[in-house]
Amino acid sequence: MSIRLDNISKQFGKFEALSPLSLDINNGEMIGLLGPSGSGKTTLLRIIAGLENANTGTIHFGDHDVTNVHVRERRVGFVFQNYALFRHMTVADNVAFGLQVMERALRPSPAEMSKRVKQLLEIVQLGHLAARYPEQLSGGQKQRIALARALATKPEVLLLDEPFGALDAKVRKDLRRWLRNLHDELGFTSVFVTHDQDEALELSDRVVVMSNGKIEQVDSPVELYAHPNSRFVFDFFGNVNQFKANWNNKHWQNGNAFILPPVAEATQKNGYLYVRSHELSLSKKANSQASLPCKVVAINPVGAEVRVELSPIGWDTTELWEAKLTHQVLNEQSFSRGDEVYATPQVGYFFADGVRGEPIILRWPFLAPGHLMFDI
């Protein structure tokens, strides 16, 4: 079932939770709503479910206008952040609830019902827990029961609010894959809310990045990574270093650090330069395209890479910089904690002040080899 949101907005008193926004979700798609807390992502999910009414705009499920359809008639599956299992019912009764409250004419016979419950519990691989009560289950088990309960009435739309938020890392990873498989197998349309970018990128066909009640960008994970269209998106996806670039008619200056941009009018401005941590090289010498003196604060080997934390010397950043190097590079250069090094970007993303939209992508070195004063 496709979902079309048109001009949806929501206010809580004077607080504007959602500015008018529109979004098309295709049939069978898995969409991640990603944003920091307070960005309006949960509100949007609840509006899709019908648990919250929008102040303006319309919602269509397929061709059907559901804007004023009550939550119980929208027939969506909803998985709550804290699972919201019914404490006084067994697992089997929880799963059967949606079937038991159906209108008499539509309600399956008791035999069919218990067959369906059994089947659902098998799908979530928890058939052996049918007689337990929710409080006797682990977080991951509760999550899967909540999912089975939501799927019992065969909804075509499944909505999940922070589905893995309360689980530990290992369980989270397993459940993520499992949910993705289930989604592909059963073919419903899913929308889930998360504040974890890894989760959004791993699970979604498309990611909706939100901030302050607005949609910042809607794109596939690959596109989002390659073409983040705003500073917010860049910041939010993390693993990125920020350089406040002040143009002084020669280069970008920040304290006693500088970066020389390629000669082009668009870059000869004040703005922000973003450098991904794996697109940053370190050297013990400065060079003519960039001089970013840093002190090595920490060296953390993580799997195949080494993360080097850098604190700027004589220039300002809001956060420490980070460079991701291979073990080989690190061995060749042999830094240790406390060393003074120079960072040099290989690829940078420049957002000029006052200009909206995608950044200008810069690649170094742009000077012909003969013009370099120092090696990079």
Added chain:
Amino acid sequence: MSGSHAVSRPKHQRVLPGFAISLGVSLLFISLILLLPATGLVMQTKGMSLSEYWYVISDPRLVASYKVTVGSAFAASLFNGVFGLLLAWILVRYQFPGKRILDALVDLPFALPTAVAGITLATLYSSTGWLGNLLESIGIKVAYTPLGIIVAMAFTSIPFVVRTVQPVLEEISQEEEEAGMTLGASDWAVFWRVIMPSLRPALLVGVALSFTRSLGEFGAVIFIAGNMPYVSEITSLMIFVRLQEFDFPAASAIASVVLLTSLSLLLIINLWQGAYLRRIHGK
């Protein structure tokens, strides 16, 4: 961080005073303020033979008072079950001006001397009182009738229901109701299948406390009851009458009946609630 030095504190050290002392002190106080008077009560009856005991407690006038007391207490606690739940519901679920005042008012029956409550209710519901006047015009007499007993009992015991239901209601997340709705349940089904089952143990305890309190209520009731033998006499009044006749054994015998009834009811409720919780938690 582990190692042989990890366990350096003595094994039995706790923040609170030791089990032996706290249990000892608790038992002492329970004995002094609960068990001793109860034992005294039973001791008062020891001079009676079983047949004398039975004779005293099966006196027809007294039996009529049992019926009045139990019936009224039952009606009052049912009334409190419904309206106490409603009151707890609005206190937990809604925001409105004066909510804190209403919340405080709920405890008023506890704070007010019951005799004051009784006199006030009697005045209010008498045929010349504000409410009694109105009710009389539609043919309902409250003061000095069995209905008055119910009103007085309901008044003095409603906090029990509100205060036991309120915290449980606060604990039920709105998400459970919303989950019910997303699964297609009507408001009615959500209330009966989702909210009530979680609330039932607390509600039952509240109603049971309200009932036992009503069984023993004296001050508030006698001023409004009219106290007509066989019609509107409550058991506590009968105890009082025996006391005034200095017939302490008889008074104690009647009191022991009330005490036993209340205790067994509370015990049953307690056992039932324990079984329920064990089932839910699987222990």
